Amino acid sequence: MLAGKRDGGGGGAPGSCCLLLLLLVTGPLYTSAFRRLRDELPTLLPLNTLEGQDNQEHFMTTLTSTQQHTTGPKTPVPTTPIEVSQEMSAEEPGPDTPLPRSVRPLHYLVRLQPFLNGNFSVHGFVEVELVAVGEVEDGHSAPTITHFTGHSGVHTFTAHLTKPLNPGRRYRYSMNFYSNLKNTDKGFYSVKYKDEDGGERSLAITKFPPSYARRAFPCFDEPHLKATFDIQLARENNMTSVSLMPLVDTSPLEGQEGWVVDSFLTTPHIPTHSLAFAVSSLAPARNTSLSGLPITVWARQGVLQHTTFLQEFTPRFLTFFEQYFNVSYPLTKLDVVIVPGNETQAISSPGLIVIYQEAAGMYDASSSTSSHKQHVAEVLAHEVSHQWLGNLVTPKTWSHIWLYEGLASYLDNVAVSSVESSWSLNNDQVKDLQKALHKDSLSSSFPLYMPALNSEDIVDFLLNLVFQKGSSVVRMLRHCLSEKTFRTGLTNFIQRQ
Numbered sequence: 001m002l003a004g005k006r007d008g009g010g011g012g013a014p015g016s017c018c019l020l021l022l023l024l025v026t027g028p029l030y031t032s033a034f035r036r037l038r039d040e041l042p043t044l045l046p047l048n049t050l051e052g053q054d055n056q057e058h059f060m061t062t063l064t065s066t067q068q069h070t071t072g073p074k075t076p077v078p079t080t081p082i083e084v085s086q087e088m089s090a091e092e093p094g095p096d097t098p099l100p101r102s103v104r105p106l107h108y109l110v111r112l113q114p115f116l117n118g119n120f121s122v123h124g125f126v127e128v129e130l131v132a133v134g135e136v137e138d139g140h141s142a143p144t145i146t147h148f149t150g151h152s153g154v155h156t157f158t159a160h161l162t163k164p165l166n167p168g169r170r171y172r173y174s175m176n177f178y179s180n181l182k183n184t185d186k187g188f189y190s191v192k193y194k195d196e197d198g199g200e201r202s203l204a205i206t207k208f209p210p211s212y213a214r215r216a217f218p219c220f221d222e223p224h225l226k227a228t229f230d231i232q233l234a235r236e237n238n239m240t241s242v243s244l245m246p247l248v249d250t251s252p253l254e255g256q257e258g259w260v261v262d263s264f265l266t267t268p269h270i271p272t273h274s275l276a277f278a279v280s281s282l283a284p285a286r287n288t289s290l291s292g293l294p295i296t297v298w299a300r301q302g303v304l305q306h307t308t309f310l311q312e313f314t315p316r317f318l319t320f321f322e323q324y325f326n327v328s329y330p331l332t333k334l335d336v337v338i339v340p341g342n343e344t345q346a347i348s349s350p351g352l353i354v355i356y357q358e359a360a361g362m363y364d365a366s367s368s369t370s371s372h373k374q375h376v377a378e379v380l381a382h383e384v385s386h387q388w389l390g391n392l393v394t395p396k397t398w399s400h401i402w403l404y405e406g407l408a409s410y411l412d413n414v415a416v417s418s419v420e421s422s423w424s425l426n427n428d429q430v431k432d433l434q435k436a437l438h439k440d441s442l443s444s445s446f447p448l449y450m451p452a453l454n455s456e457d458i459v460d461f462l463l464n465l466v467f468q469k470g471s472s473v474v475r476m477l478r479h480c481l482s483e484k485t486f487r488t489g490l491t492n493f494i495q496r497q
């Protein structure tokens with residue numbers, strides 16, 4: 001998360017004189033970034049110096065004031081090197097202290113170059129447009145950055161400024177950073193697998209919810225801090241990349257033989273945890289929905305023939321939910337990436353569903369059981385429903401997550417029963433209820449609504465209870481309200497996002 005955060009330490013008025021960026025201090029990104037920073041002191045540069053985009057090898061930070069979205073006045077900024085220190089303040093806020101409200105992100109440009117066939121490092125560049133909010137101050141020039149500090153416990157990185165930012169004014173902050181794809185299964189990371197010829201391959205994939213986007217790049221990683229994103233992924237030209245939005249441009253990466261940069265259309269306003277992308281050698285299978293929407297399923301070449309079920313059911317579920325919610329699918333494409341891995345998880349980002357367990361995306365008519373087929377259908381229906389519940393409408397804080405997971409868990413059964421009525425999935429809902437009652441009887445149980453659910457607890461919360469208990473409560477609601485009222489309520493909820 002890249003965050004504007006007020007200075008926790010003694011001096012200065014609250015909300016002033018510092019720009020706090022969140023990135024994961026304990027993760028590889030942070031440590032390598034800081035190592036790099038000490039090696040080579042960052043320099044403050046006016047914006048135009050960075051626009052050549054040839055600064056991959058340097059760790060530089062700029063802060064410029066801009067009135068325009070794209071072309072700000074080129075405020076002269078001193079170019080003296082600045083000290084970087086990693087200090088731990090005694091008054092350091094806890095891990096879930098909300099970010100200060102003194103700046104708000106508007107737009108990000110994120111460029112990542114993962115060395116998948118090399119040392120697994122990532123060269124990253126992030127540029128974020130911010131707007132300052134708060135008390136009105138005089139003065140028009142952009143402040144300069146005096147020094148940086150990092151707070152390991154709270155995943156923050158602070159740029160200390162010479163003077164406060166002007167409320168209502170836009171600023172652009174940019175930095176290069178290094179990270180690593182290896183030894184993690186969160187953020188932006190690599191997955192190793194064997195291809196059909198037995199050769200070892202690696203792909204790079206994201207897993208951002210609830211709070212791992214900050215491992216991939218510095219950002220404001222709170223669910224309510226939505227922004228638009230331009231994603232650029234550099235890849236070797238024998239691989240492919242995919243992100244939320246359609247690809248708009250592929251250009252050679254200057255000075256790097258065999259490399260190209262894929263640029264994707266600007267995303268809608270989304271929280272950082274909704275971003276997703278992949279760089280891989282997976283093979284695509286393409287289909288279109290009834291309304292002509294391109295749908296692509298990505299998997300290892302060797303198992304692509306077992307994705308026909310997904311190729312057929314993704315468009316069917318999409319059509320089902322468009323009709324059920326009476327709200328059109330909001331984007332212009334949908335990709336489903338099946339990671340050759342074993343983690344029982346799937347994440348639905350706008351326009352891109354990632355299934356992290358290969359088996360959960362595969363159906364082989366000659367050897368799979370019918371209960372497996374049903375499982376594949378439910379996982380897919382659940383994720384497709386999140387294109388509306390969770391992507392089109394997003395919770396402001398994690399406290400409301402039960403509603404989205406509960407609704408999606410209830411509706412995946414409804415969708416599967418509707419497109420495959422012979423499966424009598426109502427029995428499954430009774431099983432869910434029993435599981436929920438059992439888990440709820442343990443002392444580890446959570447209430448569904450957790451007013452102060454923090455990003456560390458959210459994972460336990462999701463794993464433990466929210467799916468079954470949430471869907472059981474939603475099912476009761478549906479039966480109290482009647483199908484008609486329940487659906488009208490859902491449609492209103494989604495349309496008023």
Ligand SMILES: *[C@@H]1O[C@H](CO)[C@@H](O)[C@H](O)[C@H]1NC(C)=O
Nearest residue numbers: 117201236237238239258281
């Ligand atoms: C793509 O090219 C790189 C660099 O030449 C090579 O290391 C890698 O094995 C290739 N990948 C595939 C899938 O052919």
Ligand SMILES: *[C@@H]1O[C@H](CO)[C@@H](O)[C@H](O)[C@H]1NC(C)=O
Nearest residue numbers: 032115118119120121122178
């Ligand atoms: C990783 O490899 C790239 C490309 O060869 C190189 O530019 C970069 O410095 C390497 N990173 C590390 C940490 O060795």
Ligand SMILES: *[C@@H]1O[C@H](CO)[C@@H](O)[C@H](O)[C@H]1NC(C)=O
Nearest residue numbers: 287288289290311312315316
């Ligand atoms: C493509 O999608 C349609 C539904 O829109 C489905 O009926 C058809 O079977 C799918 N084709 C393949 C090859 O899966």
Ligand SMILES: *[C@@H]1O[C@H](CO)[C@@H](O)[C@H](O)[C@H]1NC(C)=O
Nearest residue numbers: 322323324325326327328329
């Ligand atoms: C919503 O419902 C109306 C009335 O039934 C229908 O005309 C319209 O096409 C529906 N829209 C969507 C997106 O399904």
Ligand SMILES: *[C@@H]1O[C@H](CO)[C@@H](O)[C@H](O)[C@H]1NC(C)=O
Nearest residue numbers: 193339340341342357358359
């Ligand atoms: C997943 O786990 C199963 C059983 O442990 C194993 O047979 C399979 O090869 C694993 N798949 C992948 C892609 O790692």
